[in-house]
Amino acid sequence: MKRIAKRLLMAVGVLLVTGVGALLVFFYGLHPKLRDAPTVKAPSTPEAIARGKYLAEHVAGCASCHSPVDEAVPGAPYDVARMFAGRVWPGAGLPGQLTASNLTSDPEHGIGAWTDGELLRAMREGVGRDGRALFPIMPYQHLRTLPDDDALAIIAYLRTVPPIAQRLPPTSISFPVSMFVRLAPAPIEGPVPAWGSAPAERGKHLLNVMGCVGCHTPMKAGRPVESMAFAGGMEFQTPYLKVYAANLTPAGIGTYSDAELMAVMREGKGRDGRLLFAMPWTAYAGATDDDLRAVIAALRELTPIENVVPTSKPVTVSSSR
Numbered sequence: 001m002k003r004i005a006k007r008l009l010m011a012v013g014v015l016l017v018t019g020v021g022a023l024l025v026f027f028y029g030l031h032p033k034l035r036d037a038p039t040v041k042a043p044s045t046p047e048a049i050a051r052g053k054y055l056a057e058h059v060a061g062c063a064s065c066h067s068p069v070d071e072a073v074p075g076a077p078y079d080v081a082r083m084f085a086g087r088v089w090p091g092a093g094l095p096g097q098l099t100a101s102n103l104t105s106d107p108e109h110g111i112g113a114w115t116d117g118e119l120l121r122a123m124r125e126g127v128g129r130d131g132r133a134l135f136p137i138m139p140y141q142h143l144r145t146l147p148d149d150d151a152l153a154i155i156a157y158l159r160t161v162p163p164i165a166q167r168l169p170p171t172s173i174s175f176p177v178s179m180f181v182r183l184a185p186a187p188i189e190g191p192v193p194a195w196g197s198a199p200a201e202r203g204k205h206l207l208n209v210m211g212c213v214g215c216h217t218p219m220k221a222g223r224p225v226e227s228m229a230f231a232g233g234m235e236f237q238t239p240y241l242k243v244y245a246a247n248l249t250p251a252g253i254g255t256y257s258d259a260e261l262m263a264v265m266r267e268g269k270g271r272d273g274r275l276l277f278a279m280p281w282t283a284y285a286g287a288t289d290d291d292l293r294a295v296i297a298a299l300r301e302l303t304p305i306e307n308v309v310p311t312s313k314p315v316t317v318s319s320s321r
């Protein structure tokens with residue numbers, strides 16, 4: 001009897017050890033999936049730099065996330081004087097400490113010493129210079145579709161951003177999230193071509209690259225709920241108001257006119273006339289008519305999903321403190 005029990009225990013032990021071993025190999029041996037940083041050279045023409053500036057400041061959100069911003073102000077404008085100096089990510093509920101790094105050309109604290117290929121890989125494939133899996137708030141999963149020319153133009157522009165020697169605490173993500181984050185990066189094989197020219201087609205890409213999908217899709221266990229894409233409802237706490245991302249499908253904003261949608265993105269004006277918080281419309285305000293029209297065309301084509309979103313409420317400060 002005793003012998004059987006001992007054997008059983010040993011078998012369980014062996015199973016446990018192989019199980020844990022397999023998990024370790026899966027997460028720490030086989031992930032993150034990455035390739036060597038590609039050998040590429042960003043152009044340095046004035047046209048490419050101008051295109052990159054436009055994309056980084058008004059389309060792809062780089063400036064909105066990698067600069068200090070004032071969340072108490074509608075549209076969360078970034079501090080132009082410290083643009084790209086980096087931002088310690090706000091908000092409770094994050095698994096650790098997240099820093100959107102310094103993207104100025106400072107060689108020590110910024111990206112001055114990175115190669116163009118390392119930047120390209122970080123931006124679209126989610127791998128840091130040291131091979132680390134980046135936390136997917138950095139929207140590399142959506143920036144994957146950024147065409148090569150546009151991605152290189154952004155790098156061309158970042159190279160021209162004057163250095164700001166600002167040191168920020170590095171990202172450190174707590175376990176077990178740090179383990180699961182390793183599954184997020186994926187290498188890009190082959191070139192990423194330019195987008196089609198039809199507005200709805202271009203707009204579909206812009207909804208991803210401009211970050212609309214990220215803020216307007218509910219999350220569960222740190223992942224977007226695909227069946228609720230663009231259906232809204234996520235809560236954002238600002239210093240004074242709790243606001244909720246709108247339902248962007250036709251079931252939510254279907255009755256908005258094009259002019260009303262344009263006013264949301266250009267002027268941050270909600271339908272009720274209030275200025276919108278949390279949404280970076282101060283950045284979108286500088287986007288071209290063409291790009292914003294393409295976004296509107298794509299919004300009209302989303303699958304309608306019923307989801308009633310709460311209205312904004314004042315933040316109640318507990319009176320006991």
Ligand code: HEC
Nearest residue numbers: 060061062065099100101122123128129134135137138171
């Ligand atoms: C929604 C916010 C957001 C947007 C938009 C965004 N980033 Fe990030 N980015 C982050 C955060 C947060 C991190 C830190 C992730 C980490 O450390 O795991 C990061 C990390 C990075 C890194 C890696 C830095 C390092 O130290 O390894 C690079 C490079 C980068 N971003 C470039 C860009 C560029 C270029 C764009 C625009 C195309 C951009 N980011 C858009 C939030 C953002």
Ligand code: HEC
Nearest residue numbers: 210211212215236243244245246264270271276277278279
């Ligand atoms: C950083 C998160 C974030 C991003 C990125 C974002 N939004 Fe929003 N959006 C919000 C929040 C939060 C609200 C509600 C704000 C409020 O009530 O003050 C909102 C509100 C809206 C509204 C409703 C306005 C009204 O009438 O009340 C529309 C339309 C909208 N967003 C469209 C977009 C589009 C299109 C994009 C991409 C180009 C986008 N949003 C990107 C967070 C975001």
